[in-house]
Amino acid sequence: MNILKNTFAVGSVIAMLSCQSSGPKDIALGKDQCDNCRMTISALGYAAELVTDKGRAYKFDDIMCMNMYEGSNPDQAKNAKLYVVDYPTGKFIEKSKATFIKGGSIKSPMGGNTQAYQNKAAAQKAAAALGAGLTK
Helix, strand or coil: CHHHHHHHHHHHHHHHHHCCCCCCCCCCCCCCECCCCCCECCCHHHCEEEECCCCCEEEECCHHHHHHHHHHCHHHHCCCEEEEEECCCCEEEEHHHCEEEECCCCCCCCCCCEEEECCHHHHHHHHHHHCCEECC
16 A cells, blocks of 8 residues: 555656746746846846756846847757747747837846837837837
């Protein structure tokens, strides 16, 4: 009977570990630090994350910081998933699916001055209102 209990317990642990999300982790505003510049992340709308194939999440306060980190840490960036925050909703989206606007009156924490949008029409509308341009 103990073998059955132990087998069930080990199986449950393995099942729980395999169900962990490999996506972006929540950012604790005012507590988490940017893994590139070490500043405290205080504005969710400009945040980004790089999640390695092993599930380690690197957090950034500015999309530019993630881009710089990718370039200077190719080992961590290799096969990593990249996420940016959809500016209007504050939710993470895959970087490859985002539309970016840059410039104008956008002021991001580290001067990247870029916002990401899940919806291209919303990005175009925001770019027109902020005097920014679409970059993708």
